[in-house]
Amino acid sequence: MTVNLHTHTYxxxxxxxxxxxxxxxxxxxxxxxMGFSEHVPFKFPNGxxxxxxxxxxxxxxxxxxxxxLREKYKDQIEIHIGFEVEYLPKYFNQxxxxxxxxxxxxxxxxxxxxxxxxxxxxxxxxxxxxxxxxTEYVDLAIEGMKTGKFTYLCxxxxxDATNDMDFYIKENTRLCKAAREYGVPLEINFFGIRDxxxxxxxxxxxxxxxxxxxxxxxxxxxxxxxAFDRDSIPVAKQxxxxxxxxLIENPKPVNxx
Numbered sequence: 001m002t003v004n005l006h007t008h009t010y011x012x013x014x015x016x017x018x019x020x021x022x023x024x025x026x027x028x029x030x031x032x033x034m035g036f037s038e039h040v041p042f043k044f045p046n047g048x049x050x051x052x053x054x055x056x057x058x059x060x061x062x063x064x065x066x067x068x069l070r071e072k073y074k075d076q077i078e079i080h081i082g083f084e085v086e087y088l089p090k091y092f093n094q095x096x097x098x099x100x101x102x103x104x105x106x107x108x109x110x111x112x113x114x115x116x117x118x119x120x121x122x123x124x125x126x127x128x129x130x131x132x133x134x135t136e137y138v139d140l141a142i143e144g145m146k147t148g149k150f151t152y153l154c155x156x157x158x159x160d161a162t163n164d165m166d167f168y169i170k171e172n173t174r175l176c177k178a179a180r181e182y183g184v185p186l187e188i189n190f191f192g193i194r195d196x197x198x199x200x201x202x203x204x205x206x207x208x209x210x211x212x213x214x215x216x217x218x219x220x221x222x223x224x225x226x227a228f229d230r231d232s233i234p235v236a237k238q239x240x241x242x243x244x245x246x247l248i249e250n251p252k253p254v255n256x257x
Contacts, residue, residue, distance in 0.1 A: 001233055003250045005035030005080065005151060006108060006187070006218035011054045011062050012039045015222035019065050022227040023073055029228035033078045035253060036066050037108050040083040042095050044118050054083075063103055080253050082106035084154060087144030088117045096149065099256070106253035108218075109144045109184070110154040111137060124159040127198065134161035138171045142178040151254040152216050153179060155189035157204035165203070172204055176211035185248055186213050188239055190232040191220035200239055209243030216251045 007022055008015040019036060026034050039053040049055055054062055063081060070079040083099055085107045099107070114136040115121030124137055137159050144150060156175065162168050179186055186208055192199040208215065217236050221227045240247050 001217055001228075001249075002031055003033040004031055004217070004219045004221070004227070005033075005037060005082070005106070005251060005253060006084070006154060006189075007034065007036050007221045007227065008038055008084075009036065009062075011058055012052055014052050017224040019069055021224045022221060023069050023077065023079065025224050025227035027073065027076050029230070031077060031228060033080070033250070034227075035080040035082055035106065037082045037084045037106075038062060039110075040085045040095060040099065040107075042091065042098070044091075046118065048118070059102055080105050082108065082151075082253060084108045084110040085144075085150070086113055087111060087140050087147075089140075089143060090117050092144075092147070096256070104256060106256060107150050108152060108154050108187075109141065109150040111141050111144065112158070114140065125198075127160050128163055129159055129161040131161060131164060131167055134159055134168065134171050137161075138175045141175055145178055145182045145184040148182070149254065149256060150184060152185040152187050152218075152251060154187045154218060154220070155192060155199050156186045156208075157199040157201040158189075158192075160198045160201075162201075162203075168203065169207060172207050173211060176208045176213050179208075179213050180211055183214075185216045185251060187216050187218040188236045189218055189220050190226070190229045190236065191222065193232040193235050194226070194229060200236075202239075202242075205239050205243045205245065209245050212246070214246045214248050215240065216248050
């Protein structure tokens, strides 16, 4: 695996290690293209920022660190600077414009919240979410993909809403068809594999295979070792083979401008 666009750093508050440690680990293991995709910074009108996101005050340092690394290791690895972004309809245009001014090169769509947008609503990662959460999650993901601003959809199977499997299949078929229509690959997320999370969820990938979706691999690195997650690669490849998925091995960041 020579391309990974899903990397977090200590700036998000729930990851560890310095950006340079990530870069060195990636280079040592043959990664040729690396993207830093910190959780997007954003301040709501009430002044609230989410603790697990890059804080606005730290934006200059984030960009300066990554740009210095890009120059220092330019002969060994190609480095991009982006964000993992929640699609919040009310604020997306403002968020997009702010990130362009900051110098962001690409967005990954990482929907973790549904509900009230101020601030952020409620997290979908808990087990056994209600049907309403799944429908809103799918609606938001589709609306986000439709913008054409996202390189891929991170952990599309993040939401455990499996109490009614027929409903789960119906809603995620809708999501997968939209991903195919708008040309947005779906990520098989390695954090879910190594942390033994609900995702990757087989039923979701069975749906994606039947619909004909394209997929990518994402390390979703939150520490140095995960900047090259060797152990999760064969697990992800088994999912691709089992469900006849089309793997994009060298995804390219979708330029925001």
